[in-house]
Amino acid sequence: MTGVTEVLWLGLLLGVGSALAVGPIFVVIVQQAATSGFAASFRVILGSATADLVLLVPALAFAWVLRSVDRGALWVGAVGAGFLCWLAWQAARDAVALWREDRRLVADGRWAFWKGVAGNLANPLTWTFWLATGTPAMLAARRAGGMAGLALFTATWFLVASGLEAVIALAVARSHRLVGSRGQAWFTAVSAVAFLCLAATLVARDVLPRLG
Numbered sequence: 001m002t003g004v005t006e007v008l009w010l011g012l013l014l015g016v017g018s019a020l021a022v023g024p025i026f027v028v029i030v031q032q033a034a035t036s037g038f039a040a041s042f043r044v045i046l047g048s049a050t051a052d053l054v055l056l057v058p059a060l061a062f063a064w065v066l067r068s069v070d071r072g073a074l075w076v077g078a079v080g081a082g083f084l085c086w087l088a089w090q091a092a093r094d095a096v097a098l099w100r101e102d103r104r105l106v107a108d109g110r111w112a113f114w115k116g117v118a119g120n121l122a123n124p125l126t127w128t129f130w131l132a133t134g135t136p137a138m139l140a141a142r143r144a145g146g147m148a149g150l151a152l153f154t155a156t157w158f159l160v161a162s163g164l165e166a167v168i169a170l171a172v173a174r175s176h177r178l179v180g181s182r183g184q185a186w187f188t189a190v191s192a193v194a195f196l197c198l199a200a201t202l203v204a205r206d207v208l209p210r211l212g
Contacts, residue, residue, distance in 0.1 A: 003145040004152070010137050010144075010201065011153045015160025017084075017194035018129070020187040021091055028115050029165055030179050033172035040112045041169035047116020049162050055127060056154070059134040078207050080136030083128070084199035091192035098185035136202050 020026075025048045033041035141153035168187075172179060179187075 003149060006144040006201075007141045007149040007153045008156055010141050010198070011156025012160055013194050013198040013201065014133070014137055015157045016164065017087070017191050017198060018157075019161040019164040020191040020194070021087070025116060026165075026184075026187075028112075029169050030172050032112055033169040036112070038170050038173035041173065042166060043112040044116040045162050045165045045169065047113040047118075048165075049116075049158060051117045051121045051126070052130075052158070052161075054121065055130040056134065059130040060138060062131060062135050078203075080133050081199040081202045081207065083132040084195045084202070087129075087133075088192040088195035088199065091188045091195060095185045095188040095192060098181045098188060133198070137198070140202060 025044070029041050029044045029048075032044055137157075138150060138153065142150045145152060168179070
C-alpha cells in the first residue's frame with residue numbers, strides 16, 4: 001500500500017466509522033432534517049465539525065509528544081486498535097438492539113449549529129475517541145506521507161464524515177421521514193465494520209512490525 005493510498009484509507013475509515021455511528025449528533029442531524037429541512041441539519045453538521053477541529057488540537061499535540069518516545073507508536077497503535085475494537089463491538093451490539101426494537105429519534109430543533117458544537121464537546125466519548133483513535137491514526141498518516149499525508153488524512157476524514165452526514169440529512173429532508181430503528185441499525189453495522197478495518201490497519205502498520 002503506497003503512502004497516499006494508506007493515508008486516504010485511514011481517513012476514509014475514520015470518516016465512515018464516526019459519521020455512521022448512531023449517537024447524539026446523528027440523532028440531532030436526522031431529526032433536524034425531517035422537521036426543519038436540510039439547511040438546519042447542515043448547520044448541525046458544521047457545528048459538529050467545528051467541535052472536532054477543536055478536539056483535533058489536543059490529539060495532534062499528543063501525537064507529537066508520543067512520536068518522540070521510543071516504541072511510542074507500538075503502544076499507541078495497540079491502545080488505539082483495542083479501543084476501536086471496543087467501539088466496533090459496541091456498534092454491533094447497538095445494531096442488533098436497534099434491529100429488534102422500535103426506537104424513536106427525539107431531539108429539539110432549535111439552535112442547530114450550537115447543538116452540533118455542544119453535542120460533540122459535551123460528550124466524553126468524543127474526547128476519548130479523538131485521543132484514543134485520532135492520535136494513532138494521525139501518527140500512521142504522518143509516517144506514511146509526512147506532513148502532507150497528515151493534512152490529506154485530516155481533509156479526507158472531514159470530507160467523508162461531513163459528506164456522509166449531509167447525504168443522509170438530504171435524503172431524510174427530501175422524504176420528510178425519520179430514519180427508523182432498522183435504518184439506524186444498518187448505519188451502525190457499517191460503522192462497526194469501518195472501526196474493525198481501522199483497528200486492523202493500525203495493528204498491521206504500528207504493532208506487528210515492532211513486535212519482532
